[in-house]
Amino acid sequence: xxxxxxMTVTSNRCLTxxxxxxxxxxxxxxxxxxxxPGQFAGIYTGNPAMLLPRPxxxxxxxxxxxxxxxxxxxxxxxxxxxxxxxxxxxxDMLGILGNGYDLSMLEGRKVLLLGGGIGIxxxxxxxxxxxxxxxxxxxxxxGYRDSHLFLTEELSAYSxxxxxxxxxxxxxxxxxxxxxxxxxxxxxxxxxxxxMPMLRAVASYAKEKGIPAYISLxxxxxxxxxxxxxxxxxxxxxxxxxxxxxxxxxxxxxxFKAEEVQIG
Amino acid sequence: xxxxxxxxxxxxxxxxQPGPDxxxxxxxxxxxxxxxxxxxxxxxxxxxSEFVDLNHLGAVVTKGVANVPWExxxxxxxxxxxxxxxxAIGLQNPGIDVFIERDLAFLQQFDTKIIVNxxxxxxxEYLEVVERLADQPVDMLEINVSCPNVKQGAIxxxxxxxxxxxxxxxxxxxxxxxxxxxLTPNVTDIAQMARAAEAGGADAxxxxxxxxxxxxxxxxxxxxxxxxxxxxxxxxxxxxxxRMVWQAxxxxxxxxxxxGGIASYEDAVEFMLAGASAVxxxxxxxxxxxxxxxxxxxxxxxxYRHSYKTARELTxxxx
Numbered sequence: 001x002x003x004x005x006x007m008t009v010t011s012n013r014c015l016t017x018x019x020x021x022x023x024x025x026x027x028x029x030x031x032x033x034x035x036x037p038g039q040f041a042g043i044y045t046g047n048p049a050m051l052l053p054r055p056x057x058x059x060x061x062x063x064x065x066x067x068x069x070x071x072x073x074x075x076x077x078x079x080x081x082x083x084x085x086x087x088x089x090x091x092d093m094l095g096i097l098g099n100g101y102d103l104s105m106l107e108g109r110k111v112l113l114l115g116g117g118i119g120i121x122x123x124x125x126x127x128x129x130x131x132x133x134x135x136x137x138x139x140x141x142x143g144y145r146d147s148h149l150f151l152t153e154e155l156s157a158y159s160x161x162x163x164x165x166x167x168x169x170x171x172x173x174x175x176x177x178x179x180x181x182x183x184x185x186x187x188x189x190x191x192x193x194x195x196m197p198m199l200r201a202v203a204s205y206a207k208e209k210g211i212p213a214y215i216s217l218x219x220x221x222x223x224x225x226x227x228x229x230x231x232x233x234x235x236x237x238x239x240x241x242x243x244x245x246x247x248x249x250x251x252x253x254x255x256f257k258a259e260e261v262q263i264g
Numbered sequence: 265x266x267x268x269x270x271x272x273x274x275x276x277x278x279x280x281q282p283g284p285d286x287x288x289x290x291x292x293x294x295x296x297x298x299x300x301x302x303x304x305x306x307x308x309x310x311x312x313s314e315f316v317d318l319n320h321l322g323a324v325v326t327k328g329v330a331n332v333p334w335e336x337x338x339x340x341x342x343x344x345x346x347x348x349x350x351x352a353i354g355l356q357n358p359g360i361d362v363f364i365e366r367d368l369a370f371l372q373q374f375d376t377k378i379i380v381n382x383x384x385x386x387x388x389e390y391l392e393v394v395e396r397l398a399d400q401p402v403d404m405l406e407i408n409v410s411c412p413n414v415k416q417g418a419i420x421x422x423x424x425x426x427x428x429x430x431x432x433x434x435x436x437x438x439x440x441x442x443x444x445x446x447l448t449p450n451v452t453d454i455a456q457m458a459r460a461a462e463a464g465g466a467d468a469x470x471x472x473x474x475x476x477x478x479x480x481x482x483x484x485x486x487x488x489x490x491x492x493x494x495x496x497x498x499x500x501x502x503x504x505x506x507r508m509v510w511q512a513x514x515x516x517x518x519x520x521x522x523x524g525g526i527a528s529y530e531d532a533v534e535f536m537l538a539g540a541s542a543v544x545x546x547x548x549x550x551x552x553x554x555x556x557x558x559x560x561x562x563x564x565x566x567x568y569r570h571s572y573k574t575a576r577e578l579t580x581x582x583x
Contacts, residue, residue: 230342243358
């Protein structure tokens with residue numbers, strides 16, 4: 001059930017250069033029972049001139065504390081307003097949105113998680129969920145610009161963590177796939193979130209290895225609930241909703257099987 | 265709206281005296297209240313039915329539907345701007361067959377009126393959809409001759425009074441339901457366009473569609489929308505919309521459905537006072553998915569507070 005909820009900001013702090021971690025708490029009794037890794041929420045800035053919610057992936061959640069954690073990059077005026085929100089304050093949130101990762105497809109496998117930049121945060125929630133599944137091995141290769149790392153401690157608690165940096169200051173110099181090759185990682189499924197060039201590379205990597213890749217896509221959104229058709233992605237097949245080859249990232253996604261979308 | 269029993273200025277449904285009559289009539293169709301959804305912002309109601317009880321709305325106005333499926337424009341299709349948003353969806357829709365089978369069937373479950381927005385590239389395409397809907401459970405048709413985001417058709421019919429009058433006449437000949445012509449604000453003289461629709465036999469007009477706009481990303485030196493231009497909606501356009509509704513209301517006798525940036529019941533009342541018989545909530549559904557219901561409740565309280573017996577009395581009541 002999707003709702004717009006007035007949440008309490010229980011923490012909001014800068015992790016590193018331009019990257020913030022914000023925790024929002026549901027009013028008592030309002031936390032949804034099931035949250036899936038890869039799902040997202042729309043957070044409103046509180047500035048009435050900004051009418052659309054900011055779609056931000058859920059990094060982690062804690063039902064006991066009725067809390068959702070978001071880690072986001074300040075990319076413009078809207079996210080700057082989110083970064084300026086004070087602990088103890090309130091934030092309106094539209095959630096929970098999107099399909100998330102299907103854990104049943106990943107259970108018992110050697111799963112490779114690939115995150116690039118601000119695509120890293122949802123991989124923490126996914127690593128945590130997979131870590132709890134029997135017989136599931138999790139390797140996470142995360143790509144950063146430079147030594148301004150974030151979430152590495154938490155990620156290493158739930159996965160074998162490999163790091164790639166563009167400038168080579170930490171881990172493998174290059175991108176996440178360079179780190180995967182350097183470390184001769186063997187996997188039988190890949191989950192990825194990050195910039196489009198990375199996702200394209202991941203899709204061809206998975207194809208070459210003959211393993212499934214589940215990729216999380218991003219697009220400018222308006223409604224977040226599937227009504228406006230703003231955030232579509234081209235798909236291989238005609239889908240049941242659009243009857244043209246346009247799946248809604250907010251509703252059928254954001255997680256898609258790589259071969260089902262045309263991201264080339 | 266929460267009922268406050270201690271405040272005598274608030275009417276609650278269990279008060280002994282009857283509440284104000286919220287119903288309005290347009291072209292012989294009675295709506296339980298004047299609050300509708302603006303085409304394209306509410307799908308066919310399915311997505312927002314998770315937030316709003318559609319039974320409480322005057323009407324659901326569907327997203328535009330064409331004779332065949334339309335793919336729409338490439339992405340990015342939407343962009344936020346100060347106090348509003350731009351869109352260039354390009355009228356993506358599943359086509360009339362799927363629409364009838366799935367969307368109309370869904371909407372029929374609710375006790376609300378159904379207004380189907382019809383789009384096309386050519387006269388023939390509009391007429392085909394109108395004919396297909398003739399025997400369907402649809403209360404009214406809204407003809408989209410005002411979308412700024414498709415290259416061919418649509419707005420071309422809505423920017424020339426002669427074309428608008430002619431296509432209205434042709435649609436009226438085949439339509440089995442009352443016809444609303446939806447007007448574009450991207451014209452010099454809205455009164456002239458309103459008169460053209462009336463002359464063509466339109467049963468009502470709705471306005472305004474979006475204003476054509478643009479946004480440029482100065483860091484990338486690129487257009488934000490793949491389509492370069494897009495339609496501006498949201499609170500930023502409301503004063504223009506209110507002015508145009510008022511001008512149209514001075515020019516024609518047919519009823520007007522007013523829209524453009526409605527964000528509250530106060531805005532809705534403003535449109536009614538300017539001359540609208542009903543209103544539609546558009547882009548602000550994206551800001552607040554409960555907004556349509558709040559507008560209904562707020563307008564009811566407004567009528568009570570100002571001792572109006574009916575919502576109909578608001579139409580054109582600006583002094």
